[in-house]
Amino acid sequence: MLQNICKFVFHRLMGWKSYVSVPYFDKCIYCVAPHTSNLDLFIGKLFITAAGRKGGFVMKKEWFVGPLDYIFRHWMGGIPVNRGNGTALISELIDIANSSQQFRLALTPEGTRKANPKWHLGFYVLASKANLPIVLTAIDYKKKEVHMEKYVIPSGDRKADLREIYSYYEGYQGRHPENFVIPRL
16 A cells, blocks of 8 residues: 555656666665755655665664654664764674665665765675675656666675766766766776
């Protein structure tokens, strides 16, 4: 029922399209970009639910207050994080991924809604160390589309993997396109 509601809202009311051609993995990292607006979270959750898939997300702990705590944590699958302790968080997430039968986590590599030419690579480290595929997910506000059409399995050649990941996001436009920068190797 929730999937049908999200399909109706996402596709009919909001007029968005979605393109999904990757397998539905039991465990994976959703690498989501561009991330230029707080609306990305809601677009992403509507999209993933409408597609019949699940996935949690991490967000700075300051957002998890009052009723938002319940909504983000329990209803949407959010994990509050202390952004000053990234190494410990990645280790904890690796342990959770390795001990779980299902683990799907959306991460925004930019780590901020502002222009950031140096993406945070926690998504890549987590996927590499926990042997998870990275499902590349792009939100394109200009075309009102979400694309989930490619995945990368970390090969051990970090530079080649990142080149492939970065190239996937070329041509997509965030809600605030001036804030989306793809890193160059």
